[in-house]
Amino acid sequence: xxxxxxxxxxxxxxxxxxxxxxxxxxxxxxxxxxxxxxxxxxxxxxxxxxxxxxxxxxxxxxxxxxxxxxxxxxxxxxxxxxxxxxxxxxxxxxxxxxxxxxxxxxxxxxxxxxxxxxxxxxxxxxxxxxxxxxxxxxxxxxxxxxxxxxxxxxxxxxxxxxxxxxxxxxxxxxxxxxxxxxxxxxxxxxxxxxxxxxxxxxxxxxxxxxxxxxxxxxxxxxxxxxxxxxxxxxxxxxxxxxxxxxxxxxxxxxxxxxxxxxxxxxxxxxxxxxxxxxxxxxxxxxxxxxxxxxxxxxxxxxxxxxxxxxxxxxxxxxxxxxxxxxxxxxxxxxxxxxxxxxxxxxxxxxxxxxxxxxxxxxxxxxxxxxxxxxxxxxxxxxxxxxxxxxxxxxxxxxxxxxxxxx
Amino acid sequence: xxxxxxxxxxxxxxxxxxxxxxxxxxxxxxxxxxxxxxxxxxxxxxxxxxxxxxxxxxxxxxxxxxxxxxxxxxxxxxxxxxxxxxxxxxxxxxxxxxxxxxxxxxxxxxxxxxxxxxxxxxxxxxxxxxxxxxxxxxxxxxxxxxxxxxxxxxxxxxxxxxxxxxxxxxxxxxxxxxxxxxxxxxxxxxxxxxxxxxxxxxxxxxxxxxxxxxxxxxxxxxxxxxxxxxxxxxxxxxxxxxxxxxxxxxxxxxxxxxxxxxxxxxxxxxxxxxxxxxxxxxxxxxxxxxxxxxxxxxxxxxxxxxxxxxxxxxxxxxxxxxxxxxxxxxxxxxxxxxxxxxxxxxxxxxxxxxxxxxxxxxxxxxxxxxxxxxxxxx
Numbered sequence: 149x150x151x152x153x154x155x156x157x158x159x160x161x162x163x164x165x166x167x168x169x170x171x172x173x174x175x176x177x178x179x180x181x182x183x184x185x186x187x188x189x190x191x192x193x194x195x196x197x198x199x200x201x202x203x204x205x206x207x208x209x210x211x212x213x214x215x216x217x218x219x220x221x222x223x224x225x226x227x228x229x230x231x232x233x234x235x236x237x238x239x240x241x242x243x244x245x246x247x248x249x250x251x252x253x254x255x256x257x258x259x260x261x262x263x264x265x266x267x268x269x270x271x272x273x274x275x276x277x278x279x280x281x282x283x284x285x286x287x288x289x290x291x292x293x294x295x296x297x298x299x300x301x302x303x304x305x306x307x308x309x310x311x312x313x314x315x316x317x318x319x320x321x322x323x324x325x326x327x328x329x330x331x332x333x334x335x336x337x338x339x340x341x342x343x344x345x346x347x348x349x350x351x352x353x354x355x356x357x358x359x360x361x362x363x364x365x366x367x368x369x370x371x372x373x374x375x376x377x378x379x380x381x382x383x384x385x386x387x388x389x390x391x392x393x394x395x396x397x398x399x400x401x402x403x404x405x406x407x408x409x410x411x412x413x414x415x416x417x418x419x420x421x422x423x424x425x426x427x428x429x430x431x432x433x434x435x436x437x438x439x440x441x442x443x444x445x446x447x448x449x450x451x452x453x454x455x456x457x458x459x460x461x462x463x464x465x466x467x468x469x470x471x472x473x474x475x476x477x478x479x480x481x482x483x484x485x486x487x488x489x490x491x492x493x494x495x496x497x498x499x500x501x502x503x504x505x506x507x508x509x510x511x512x513x514x515x516x517x518x519x520x521x522x523x524x525x526x527x528x529x530x531x532x533x534x535x536x537x538x539x540x541x542x543x544x545x546x547x548x549x550x551x552x553x554x
Numbered sequence: 555x556x557x558x559x560x561x562x563x564x565x566x567x568x569x570x571x572x573x574x575x576x577x578x579x580x581x582x583x584x585x586x587x588x589x590x591x592x593x594x595x596x597x598x599x600x601x602x603x604x605x606x607x608x609x610x611x612x613x614x615x616x617x618x619x620x621x622x623x624x625x626x627x628x629x630x631x632x633x634x635x636x637x638x639x640x641x642x643x644x645x646x647x648x649x650x651x652x653x654x655x656x657x658x659x660x661x662x663x664x665x666x667x668x669x670x671x672x673x674x675x676x677x678x679x680x681x682x683x684x685x686x687x688x689x690x691x692x693x694x695x696x697x698x699x700x701x702x703x704x705x706x707x708x709x710x711x712x713x714x715x716x717x718x719x720x721x722x723x724x725x726x727x728x729x730x731x732x733x734x735x736x737x738x739x740x741x742x743x744x745x746x747x748x749x750x751x752x753x754x755x756x757x758x759x760x761x762x763x764x765x766x767x768x769x770x771x772x773x774x775x776x777x778x779x780x781x782x783x784x785x786x787x788x789x790x791x792x793x794x795x796x797x798x799x800x801x802x803x804x805x806x807x808x809x810x811x812x813x814x815x816x817x818x819x820x821x822x823x824x825x826x827x828x829x830x831x832x833x834x835x836x837x838x839x840x841x842x843x844x845x846x847x848x849x850x851x852x853x854x855x856x857x858x859x860x861x862x863x864x865x866x867x868x869x870x871x872x873x874x875x876x877x878x879x880x881x882x883x884x885x886x887x888x889x890x891x892x893x894x895x896x897x898x899x900x901x902x903x904x905x906x907x908x909x910x911x912x913x914x915x916x917x918x919x920x921x922x923x924x925x926x927x928x929x930x931x932x
Contacts, residue, residue, distance in 0.1 A: 158624035166622070187663075188622045196624035202583065205620065205630075205640075209663040214672055218679035224818075225682035228690050283583070284576030284638050333581060484721060527581045532638060 151426075152521040156513040157203065158196035160505055166192055167504040171497035183213040189504065194280065197516045200524060207286075208279040266300035267293040270326070277330060285333040285532050292329050299325060312357050316346035319409050327417055333530040335420030339413065349408040353401040360394050363387045400435070407431040420530060426520040433514055441507035448502055453491040460487055571648030575601055575610065578638030586610070586641075588648070590655055597656070601641065612641075618662040629653070632662050683818070691814045692807075699807035704751055710809050711770025715756065718774065724758040727777060731926035732757065735919055739786070739927075742863045742918045743794040743856075749801060755793070759931040765792050767799035769806040777931040783873055786919035786927070791860060791870035798855030804848045865918055 170185030187210045194206035270293040277287040303318035320343050327339040367387050370380045407429055414427035460483060461471050574583045586601040597614040612633040620630035620640070629649035631641045643649045653659070702710075718724065736755050744753060751771040760776040767773050773796040775789070783789045799805055860867040919927065 157627070162624065191620075191622040192624050195620075195622070202642075203624070207663075209665070211663075211665055211668040211672060215668075215675055218672070218675040221679040222675075222682045225686050225690070228686055228694075281638065283581035284578045284640050285581040286638065530581050532579050 152200035152524045154197065154199040154516050154519040154521075155201060156196050156516040157198050158192065158509075158513075160509055163189075163192065163509050164501060164505045167501040168497070171500050175493050175497055180214075183210040183217065186210075187213065193508075193512055197512070197519075199282065199519060199521050202283055205281045206279060207281060208275070262301055262304075263297040266297040269300075270296040273326060282332070283527070285530065288331040288533060289326075290329040290331075292325070296322070296325055311361070312350075312354060315353070315405070316350045316409070317343055319406075320344075320346050320413065323409075323413050327413075331533060332419055334533050335423070335530045338418045339416065340418060341413065341416040345416075346405075346409045346412060349412060350405050353398065353405050356394055356398045356401055360391070360398070363390055363394070403435060404431045407434060420526060422523050423526045424522040426518075426522065427515075428518040429515045430518075434511055437510045437514065438507060441503070441510070444506050445499065445502040449495055449498060452495050452498065453487065456491045456494060457487050460490075571643070571645040573601065573648070574642040574644070575603070576638075576640040576642075577610075578640070583642075584608075588641075588643075588652075590614070590652070599641075610639075614656050617656065617659050619659040621661040631659070635662065635665065686818055687815055691818070692811055695807040695811035695814065698810055699803045702806060702810070707751070707806055708770040710806065711768045711772050714768045714805075714809065715772060715774070718768075719758065722760060722762075724760040724776075727757045727759050727931040729926065729930050731923070732930035735923040735927040738923060739790050739793055739918055740797075742865065743790055743797055743859045745859065745863050747797075747801060747859065749797075750803070753797065753800065757927075757930050765796050767796045767805045769803075769809050771800050773797060773800060780928055780930075785869065786917045786924045787865050787869040788873040789927070790863075790865055790918040791856060791867065791873065794856035794859045795852050795870065797859070798852030799848070801855055802848065802851050804852070808848075863918070864916060 167189065170181065170188055173181040174185050187206070187208055190206045190208065195203040197204050274289040274291075274293070277289045280287045300322060303314060303321060306314040307318050320341070324339040324341075327337045330337040367384055370376055370384050376384075408431065411428055414425050417425055419425075464471050571588065572585050573588050575586045576583060584603045584606070586603050589600050591598045591600050595615050599612040599614055599617065601610040601612070602608070603610075612631075616634040618632040618635060620632060623630060627644060629643040629652065631643070633639050633641075643652065719726070736757065740753055740755055749771060754770070754772045756772065756774045757780070758774055758776060761778050762776055763778045763782050764776045765774065765779050773793065775793065775796075779792065780789055783792075856870065857867045860869070917924070
């Protein structure tokens with residue numbers, strides 16, 4: 149059997165219609181429908197991605213999402229009552245000492261969120277995989293959120309302390325940790341390659357970081373000296389100008405590294421004994437989609453409040469009120485609040501709809517179309533894995549929308 | 555073929571069509587022929603793989619439809635809830651015939667049995683949310699209002715003031731003589747009080763009879779309120795009440811409370827309320843919807859300060875009663891508050907009984923100062 153190419157079978161217009169419909173329902177139900185909206189949009193995307201012509205299927209349900217959400221609210225109440233209140237009382241006590249350790253404590257609280265964030269990330273992946281099937285066979289993931297959380301914290305710390313030097317290693321090790329615990333039916337995924345294999349891709353990024361460091365060192369050296377000559381000042385201003393070039397380049401090099409590393413690692417994944425993949429999303433294409441999508445979305449949304457105000461004026465005229473320019477230059481508070489609320493709701497719906505149509509949809513299509521599965525004959529050796537007890541662990545993070553790309 | 559005679563149409567049309575089946579065990583498509591056997595509730599969908607000679611029987615009443623397919627090019631069915639097997643019918647004709655024979659196939663994942671559980675969890679979540687919003691957040695807001703760094707409180711207050719002026723289209727009024735009158739009045743009502751930060755009083759040009767306090771030691775007086783007052787003492791009484799809010803940091807804790815509340819509510823309802831957050835927050839400050847306890851504290855402060863400054867506390871009541879008689883302004887803030895405070899009226903009557911009528915006695919400003927204050931926004 150030859151390699152399986154992947155189709156993306158779906159039209160932008162259909163996605164637009166589904167996103168608009170579910171967005172309207174979400175607003176009409178005061179947000180309650182969003183669990184169904186998310187489920188339905190995922191089912192749509194999953195069924196559009198068709199390796200070898202057969203779509204994936206998303207098995208997650210709105211019911212489990214809403215229950216996970218309720219549990220999250222209960223957990224939040226307990227968390228606030230136990231943790232925040234105690235932290236506040238402690239802060240207040242310490243405050244009587246004089247200085248401001250309160251800022252220290254307040255600053256430390258978000259740090260505690262990091263392990264939780266990484267655990268949530270692992271569990272979101274776990275949740276998504278365990279609710280995805282292809283050809284009637286489920287994906288799955290072994291438990292391992294704690295291990296992922298402390299590794300993530302460690303590698304992130306090293307990366308920040310070394311100004312990015314550990315980034316390629318971190319990317320490889322964390323992705324390997326996730327991949328090696330993933331399954332398709334009875335076949336396990338394996339990440340091949342070398343821990344340092346991503347350094348080549350990070351050369352532009354690291355070189356630019358080095359350039360910034362050099363520029364900063366030069367600027368600091370000259371400016372901290374007691375006197376500066378005119379030539380030195382000219383030199384410093386040229387150096388400072390180079391920041392404007394270096395910083396956007398660093399961002400682009402960083403995005404390039406992310407996409408290229410995903411590409412490189414996908415091509416070194418193995419499923420079972422010998423199934424390989426090719427995955428070639430293009431950085432330039434993804435960047436173009438994103439920039440264009442953000443620009444178009446913001447451009448279209450910028451008209452919302454004026455359209456709402458215009459419609460309100462129209463309604464007022466129909467109801468027999470006299471409307472003149474003072475409605476716009478000196479809007480009565482009642483109208484301003486109504487217009488604000490309506491614009492807010494409309495902006496929310498349209499933001500979701502446009503974002504799906506102009507960013508998520510084209511990105512998903514591009515990525516799907518670059519996926520190739522090699523040696524599909526080896527699928528014959530794979531069977532459905534005994535159903536694990538349906539994990540609910542991922543639901544909490546799912547409910548709070550941590551790391552949910554779609 | 556015997557049974558299928560009962561569905562002769564369907565049998566005839568389906569006989570030519572094949573479906574693709576996934577058995578939920580192997581990741582492989584099987585080509586199967588399909589026929590519908592039996593009728594009504596007991597009908598069954600029979601499938602046969604002619605290569606392996608294997609037969610599959612799915613009872614029709616348990617069939618589930620896989621909804622939200624990205625492209626309408628196939629009908630995808632599951633044998634029952636929770637099953638991994640799938641039947642994919644790409645032949646449009648066969649799919650339509652099947653849907654005609656079995657008109658109502660529920661979607662997969664529609665599980666009515668889950669609702670009681672959802673309801674119980676939902677009730678618990680609602681109680682937790684109520685506890686967060688009405689117990690935990692107010693408590694934390696009150697506690698942290700006392701310890702918020704002054705710069706943060708100033709920043710909060712400045713933002714709120716800017717939003718107020720932008721939203722209500724109000725402009726700040728300035729005049730040297732008017733400012734001096736305001737300063738004099740402020741000094742009279744803050745005698746012997748140690749405020750946590752300097753008082754800043756804004757007089758703004760606005761046709762609504764209103765006054766309110768903002769974080770960062772700010773009090774806003776509308777020109778309409780000053781014009782509606784008959785004596786300087788009436789304005790001083792309103793000012794004393796608002797300074798009471800500043801003294802007790804009500805606006806700061808209200809802002810912290812609102813921020814936290816909107817944060818929690820935003821999370822619960824999804825992000826889409828976020829954009830209306832600022833509108834609602836500024837609104838709640840302007841209409842100064844403080845709690846009853848907070849209003850009573852501000853009243854007590856005003857009563858104490860006016861008495862200390864030798865001014866009649868009943869001035870506040872006089873002003874309110876006149877506004878009520880004129881039928882204007884009660885809808886907002888400080889005015890609305892009196893209509894719901896019988897104990898205040900009682901106290902006013904008590905002070906009037908003590909011979910402290912507002913018309914009589916010394917005024918906080920002399921005639922020239924009073925005129926300057928009233929002319930500030932002209």
